[in-house]
Amino acid sequence: MTEAMTDGRTALAAGDGRAGMLGPHGSRLLHGWYATGGPAGLDEHLGRYGPPPFPRTADAADRLIRAVEDAGLTGRGGAAFPTGRKLRAVAAGRGTAVVVANGMESEPASRKDETLLDLAPHLVLDGAALAAAAVGADVAHLCLPHTRQDQADALREAVGERQRVGTDPFPVQVHELPHHYVSSEETSLVRWLNGGDARPLATPPRPFEKGVGRRPTLIDNVETLAHLALIARYGPGWFRGAGRADAAGTTLVTLSGALRTPGVYEVPMGRPLGEVLDVAGGAAEPLAAVLLGGFFGSWLPVGQALHVPFAKQDLASLGAGPGAGVIVALPARACCLAEAARVLGYLAAQSARQCGPCRLGLPAVAADFADLAWGDPTPELMRRLEGRTGLLAGRGACRHPDGASRFAATALRVFADDVRHHLSAGPCAAAGHEPVLPVPDTPVPADREWR
Amino acid sequence: MARTHTVGIDRIACDGYGLCAELLPELIELDEWGYPVVGSAPLTGEALGHARRAVAACPALALRLDRAPERAPDRKPAQRS
Numbered sequence: 303m304t305e306a307m308t309d310g311r312t313a314l315a316a317g318d319g320r321a322g323m324l325g326p327h328g329s330r331l332l333h334g335w336y337a338t339g340g341p342a343g344l345d346e347h348l349g350r351y352g353p354p355p356f357p358r359t360a361d362a363a364d365r366l367i368r369a370v371e372d373a374g375l376t377g378r379g380g381a382a383f384p385t386g387r388k389l390r391a392v393a394a395g396r397g398t399a400v401v402v403a404n405g406m407e408s409e410p411a412s413r414k415d416e417t418l419l420d421l422a423p424h425l426v427l428d429g430a431a432l433a434a435a436a437v438g439a440d441v442a443h444l445c446l447p448h449t450r451q452d453q454a455d456a457l458r459e460a461v462g463e464r465q466r467v468g469t470d471p472f473p474v475q476v477h478e479l480p481h482h483y484v485s486s487e488e489t490s491l492v493r494w495l496n497g498g499d500a501r502p503l504a505t506p507p508r509p510f511e512k513g514v515g516r517r518p519t520l521i522d523n524v525e526t527l528a529h530l531a532l533i534a535r536y537g538p539g540w541f542r543g544a545g546r547a548d549a550a551g552t553t554l555v556t557l558s559g560a561l562r563t564p565g566v567y568e569v570p571m572g573r574p575l576g577e578v579l580d581v582a583g584g585a586a587e588p589l590a591a592v593l594l595g596g597f598f599g600s601w602l603p604v605g606q607a608l609h610v611p612f613a614k615q616d617l618a619s620l621g622a623g624p625g626a627g628v629i630v631a632l633p634a635r636a637c638c639l640a641e642a643a644r645v646l647g648y649l650a651a652q653s654a655r656q657c658g659p660c661r662l663g664l665p666a667v668a669a670d671f672a673d674l675a676w677g678d679p680t681p682e683l684m685r686r687l688e689g690r691t692g693l694l695a696g697r698g699a700c701r702h703p704d705g706a707s708r709f710a711a712t713a714l715r716v717f718a719d720d721v722r723h724h725l726s727a728g729p730c731a732a733a734g735h736e737p738v739l740p741v742p743d744t745p746v747p748a749d750r751e752w753r
Numbered sequence: 754m755a756r757t758h759t760v761g762i763d764r765i766a767c768d769g770y771g772l773c774a775e776l777l778p779e780l781i782e783l784d785e786w787g788y789p790v791v792g793s794a795p796l797t798g799e800a801l802g803h804a805r806r807a808v809a810a811c812p813a814l815a816l817r818l819d820r821a822p823e824r825a826p827d828r829k830p831a832q833r834s
Contacts, residue, residue, distance in 0.1 A: 503765070504763045504764060504765045504766065656764070656765045657764035657765055657767070658764070658767060658768075658769050658784075658786060658787075658788030659764070659784075659788060662786040662788070663784065663786070663788075690785075693784055693790060697764060697788070697790070698764050699763070699764045699765045
């Protein structure tokens with residue numbers, strides 16, 4: 303913790319003297335919350351950060367994009383794609399661009415976007431407005447799930463306040479969308495904003511080419527936009543004052559499972575995962591594995607997980623990624639196979655039912671996995687499950703089958719001992735225990751529920 | 754062969770008719786439910802002709818022939834110019 307704080311402070315002091323801006327663990331986005339213990343209204347926000355520095359000329363807009371590129375900011379919604387590169391692609395597109403802020407957060411074990419929008423709504427709104435200015439957009443949408451009605455109302459109020467003060471060139475439009483697992487996928491947002499279902503679309507065209515209203519569309523996670531709002535003010539050097547050269551800045555994480563103080567935290571990128579878990583008080587009991595990236599993520603055995611730096615490059619070597627910062631610590635007492643089987647059942651039920659692999663393959667994988675966890679599995683079942691799992695990836699309009707495939711494949715690898723045990727002795731005693739992973743008990747969405 | 758081609762599938766449009774696997778067995782197999790699994794071999798010569806026929810024959814109009822390289826956002830600005 304101290305290292306990044308010192309680095310961050312030095313960079314800040316060298317920049318514009320905002321030495322007091324960092325909170326505990328080098329936090330930036332959550333700094334206001336650490337300072338006051340409450341959500342930041344517009345006055346407090348402007349007092350802390352000053353007004354968003356809008357680029358007034360095409361050159362200035364280009365400099366803002368350059369700053370984001372130089373900062374090395376990557377998307378915090380899961381894909382970790384370089385944000386500057388995306389801004390540039392949209393800015394170069396034909397026609398006036400559209401900006402979409404993605405606050406859908408459909409990962410059941412993630413709370414960071416909801417928390418950020420509660421505590422620092424104006425950082426997100428700044429980021430959306432600044433990104434719009436950078437790519438020459440004349441409209442910005444903020445997409446939230448309809449399940450967070452209070453938050454949507456609060457954000458509309460915040461947008462209204464900004465209009466009265468005259469912060470932005472145009473108001474951000476707040477929308478409430480259906481809340482299904484694949485509704486947060488970027489093409490689902492485009493399709494819904496275009497008047498259709500919040501279900502993924504086949505690509506190409508990608509949204510950055512033809513998205514909302516067939517215009518070039520920048521879709522960024524709300525946390526990504528909040529970081530952008532700070533980069534616009536303090537510059538890429540400041541942003542790089544936390545994290546590593548190849549994994550810059552801080553990131554919000556949702557830490558849950560068998561930890562002493564689970565919750566949403568902000569940590570510098572590149573920290574060993576064990577140190578990240580220590581921010582939430584560390585393990586509350588012996589751990590078996592860590593789930594990284596939520597239901598769209600990968601399982602890692604605990605021994606391997608604790609030492610690996612939380613950065614795209616390092617995690618990629620283990621077949622994982624930072625995802626949306628969802629980290630779940632699975633206790634040794636849990637039945638890993640039952641946990642995984644419940645998640646796969648949920649993923650199968652939550653698919654958009656549009657593509658063959660999700661309509662047929664994914665439910666079959668989920669059923670096989672349930673047999674493995676609670677039934678009387680045979681080596682034949684295992685061969686079939688492994689084959690079906692391998693065939694899911696890369697065969698959908700969106701990445702839903704890829705995520706489910708990775709989730710199932712890493713579970714089979716990491717929990718190989720448990721698989722052997724279930725094969726020889728049937729379900730373990732823990733298979734019937736209370737679940738650790740928060741699998742929502744939601745029914746299969748009806749057709750009309752996608753609109 | 755100046756250009757390499759790849760076969761693209763609109764997975765939403767695809768209804769698992771399976772004609773593509775009949776007409777382009779070099780590249781396409783079917784899963785246990787009859788939906789296509791596309792191999793990674795480059796499409797050249799005779800296979801390219803088979804691919805064109807498969808694209809034309811798909812009842813769901815779900816099959817297309819793409820020119821490689823494909824569609825990562827980072828490559829797009831260069832392609833556009």
